[in-house]
Amino acid sequence: NLLGYSVARILDANGNRVVKANLVNDRGIHICKSMLAWQKWGKGETPDSSGMKGDHLVGKYYVEFDKHYKKEIAECKAKGMGEEEAEKKAPLILEAQDMLRRWEAGDPEVVALWTTMNNWVYKGFDQTYARLGVAFDKMYYESKTYLIGKEIVLDGLNRNHFFKKADGSVWADLQEFKLEEKVLLRADGTSVYITQDIGTATERFKEFPDDSHFIYTVGNEQDHHFKVLFAILKKLGYRQADNCYHLSYGMVELPEGKMKSREGTVVDADDLIDEMVSTAKEASQQLGKLEEFTPEEAEKLYHVIAMGALKYFILKVDPKKKMLFNPKESIDLNGNTGPFIQYTYARIQSILRKVGPAGMPGTDTVNWKLEGSSVEEKEKSVLKWIYDFPAVVKEAGANYSPAVIANYVYELARHYNQFYHDVQILKEGDEQKRNFRLALSHRTAEVIKNAMALLGIEVPERM
RNA sequence: GCACCCGUAGCUCAACUGGAUAGAGCAUCUGACUACGGAUCAGAAGGUUUGGAGUUCGAAUCUCUACGGGUGCACCA
Numbered sequence: 001n002l003l004g005y006s007v008a009r010i011l012d013a014n015g016n017r018v019v020k021a022n023l024v025n026d027r028g029i030h031i032c033k034s035m036l037a038w039q040k041w042g043k044g045e046t047p048d049s050s051g052m053k054g055d056h057l058v059g060k061y062y063v064e065f066d067k068h069y070k071k072e073i074a075e076c077k078a079k080g081m082g083e084e085e086a087e088k089k090a091p092l093i094l095e096a097q098d099m100l101r102r103w104e105a106g107d108p109e110v111v112a113l114w115t116t117m118n119n120w121v122y123k124g125f126d127q128t129y130a131r132l133g134v135a136f137d138k139m140y141y142e143s144k145t146y147l148i149g150k151e152i153v154l155d156g157l158n159r160n161h162f163f164k165k166a167d168g169s170v171w172a173d174l175q176e177f178k179l180e181e182k183v184l185l186r187a188d189g190t191s192v193y194i195t196q197d198i199g200t201a202t203e204r205f206k207e208f209p210d211d212s213h214f215i216y217t218v219g220n221e222q223d224h225h226f227k228v229l230f231a232i233l234k235k236l237g238y239r240q241a242d243n244c245y246h247l248s249y250g251m252v253e254l255p256e257g258k259m260k261s262r263e264g265t266v267v268d269a270d271d272l273i274d275e276m277v278s279t280a281k282e283a284s285q286q287l288g289k290l291e292e293f294t295p296e297e298a299e300k301l302y303h304v305i306a307m308g309a310l311k312y313f314i315l316k317v318d319p320k321k322k323m324l325f326n327p328k329e330s331i332d333l334n335g336n337t338g339p340f341i342q343y344t345y346a347r348i349q350s351i352l353r354k355v356g357p358a359g360m361p362g363t364d365t366v367n368w369k370l371e372g373s374s375v376e377e378k379e380k381s382v383l384k385w386i387y388d389f390p391a392v393v394k395e396a397g398a399n400y401s402p403a404v405i406a407n408y409v410y411e412l413a414r415h416y417n418q419f420y421h422d423v424q425i426l427k428e429g430d431e432q433k434r435n436f437r438l439a440l441s442h443r444t445a446e447v448i449k450n451a452m453a454l455l456g457i458e459v460p461e462r463m
Numbered sequence: 464g465c466a467c468c469c470g471u472a473g474c475u476c477a478a479c480u481g482g483a484u485a486g487a488g489c490a491u492c493u494g495a496c497u498a499c500g501g502a503u504c505a506g507a508a509g510g511u512u513u514g515g516a517g518u519u520c521g522a523a524u525c526u527c528u529a530c531g532g533g534u535g536c537a538c539c540a
Contacts, residue, residue: 028540169538186538193540223467224535250468287502317476320468322533324475334502335488336476343502351499395479407477410487417503426499463502
């Protein structure tokens with residue numbers, strides 16, 4: 001998740017020790033659905049045999065399950081059942097639920113299937129993370145933490161923080177937080193989604209110092225879920241509950257409407273990257289900027305530009321807002337975009353290359369003082385933006401907002417481009433002015449590079 | 464039904480957290496020297512900040528209300 005990753009870098013830049021954790025939902029009915037569908041209709045298909053990425057293959061069977069499930073619901077309704085009854089009594093869903101029970105009971109056959117299919121998914125995710133350039137320090141697997149969660153809940157029950165209903169299910173009364181009651185364990189003792197989150201949270205509380213902050217970067221459809229979770233943690237007496245924060249972000253929307261994984265109408269990250277790479281390639285070739293590149297360098301460059309465009313596009317908008325994304329109109333490369341900023345950087349490097357390290361003025365030999373009329377307006381404004389950088393990093397950290405950085409670095413690049421356009425650098429005769437402008441350019445490039453790094457975006461030396 | 468979020472140029476987004484004439488990009492139109500790299504730069508046009516009421520010296524920003532959109536209120540994850 002790009003937002004979380006960038007926020008982590010920004011917090012790190014603000015002097016915090018950051019541990020990037022990924023919580024993997026590798027347990028539950030949704031996995032069982034895929035497993036069941038694969039058993040029934042998969043004919044032994046594997047990522048190797050089909051050439052599909054592991055996560056895509058498993059996703060395919062999730063969709064497959066839903067298709068058959070819907071058909072069964074329709075059949076049940078034809079037999080006179082109501083909508084709800086049909087959804088609950090369709091044979092497929094009953095079978096999936098049975099599979100979940102067997103999984104929790106440790107049935108070797110089910111567990112074996114789960115292990116293989118899960119490994120396919122992990123492998124697929126790893127590939128995608130690598131392409132996106134994200135990595136985690138710490139992984140939490142729901143398949144492990146739900147057990148811890150169960151223990152915590154049972155312990156909480158003993159300490160009268162929770163209560164049991166007549167059917168044996170365990171609940172939290174959250175009236176003091178003005179929230180409704182919340183089920184924590186089903187009557188049959190199996191756990192629900194939030195049980196696992198309780199387990200993960202308490203595990204993390206144990207692992208990290210008491211004054212740590214825990215930031216959950218999760219979509220805003222789970223706002224309520226986290227309110228409930230934090231309330232429960234507080235009820236259990238964890239002081240760290242006050243340091244838990246849900247960094248909630250708006251969903252990416254397609255013009256046709258919401259993305260739905262069940263119907264397979266998600267924009268897949270891999271497809272998106274592929275498409276961006278090919279637009280970057282086209283644009284580069286059209287502009288004829290590749291003469292000096294080896295094929296490998298060119299491929300690398302396309303990737304850098306594509307990822308720059310993609311990440312910038314996502315991170316420049318305030319995370320709280322939902323944004324509209326039309327995958328058919330591929331992301332622009334002109335204007336307020338990642339490549340615009342990358343281009344500015346590459347252009348500065350071109351100048352610096354011409355001067356060479358020997359020609360660069362030492363920082364102490366440059367007169368940074370703004371002495372009246374000898375300094376152009378444009379130079380002043382670039383200098384002002386450079387000067388603002390540390391404050392911007394701080395602000396971005398305080399608001400958990402990469403968008404602040406993105407908008408800043410765009411403005412910096414824009415002002416530099418104006419300066420670049422209006423003022424001579426290499427051709428300037430006055431040595432003091434020339435040195436000043438070189439140093440200003442050098443500094444601008446550094447800030448661009450650093451700011452982009454906070455967004456997880458690389459900048460190319462030429463493009 | 465109840466709760467939360469959102470509504471700014473045709474489109475995608477800004478606006479230092481209540482401050483002066485609401486700013487950018489895309490798209491449209493016009494232009495740029497001997498091009499330190501034109502993925503650039505300059506200009507034009509585009510707004511009653513969804514409507515209405517209120518608080519304030521001052522409101523896109525706070526309150527209320529209407530309308531429009533989204534999400535949640537699962538023994539799904």
